[in-house]
Amino acid sequence: MAIERSFSMIKPDAVRRNITGAITTMLEEAGLRIIACKRVHMSKSQAEEFYAVHKERPFFAELTEFMSSGPVIVQILEGENAIARNRDIMGATNPAEAKAGTIRKKFALSLGENSIHGSDAAATAAQEMAYWFSGSEITG
Numbered sequence: 001m002a003i004e005r006s007f008s009m010i011k012p013d014a015v016r017r018n019i020t021g022a023i024t025t026m027l028e029e030a031g032l033r034i035i036a037c038k039r040v041h042m043s044k045s046q047a048e049e050f051y052a053v054h055k056e057r058p059f060f061a062e063l064t065e066f067m068s069s070g071p072v073i074v075q076i077l078e079g080e081n082a083i084a085r086n087r088d089i090m091g092a093t094n095p096a097e098a099k100a101g102t103i104r105k106k107f108a109l110s111l112g113e114n115s116i117h118g119s120d121a122a123a124t125a126a127q128e129m130a131y132w133f134s135g136s137e138i139t140g
């Protein structure tokens with residue numbers, strides 16, 4: 001299996017509830033290693049840029065307001081099949097549909113406040129890692 005890297009963001013609802021450690025533990029227990037990590041507070045325009053793919057969707061304003069409402073933890077995860085493995089441990093976007101044992105099933109509050117973001121493909125992972133981290137911040 002291939003060793004991959006993926007990008008993860010622990011969202012403001014989880015940071016607010018002080019459960020970033022519990023979420024990171026679940027990522028680590030899924031076999032993912034945190035090779036870069038920092039806490040940032042996104043501006044509204046950064047949130048709009050980050051979620052630009054959704055700009056035509058009716059929830060775009062709500063999503064970008066929420067994502068800029070408080071600090072987030074951005075991370076780079078490394079491990080075997082890290083992109084798919086991260087999506088598996090995150091669970092479905094809507095916590096009502098997430099499987100038992102996933103982060104969103106355990107911690108998400110709603111479809112919007114769903115505690116964690118993870119890259120959905122290699123191209124988006126590369127783009128998101130490069131946007132949030134410089135080479136010297138990554139210690140693989």
Ligand code: GDP
Binds near residue numbers: 114
């Ligand atoms: P993800 O890759 O599982 O995060 O899901 P998507 O890329 O489809 O959506 C991005 C994010 O937009 C989700 O994680 C949710 O936080 C948010 N989102 C998606 N659908 C809705 C919705 O109908 N209402 C609201 N408020 N947020 C939504």
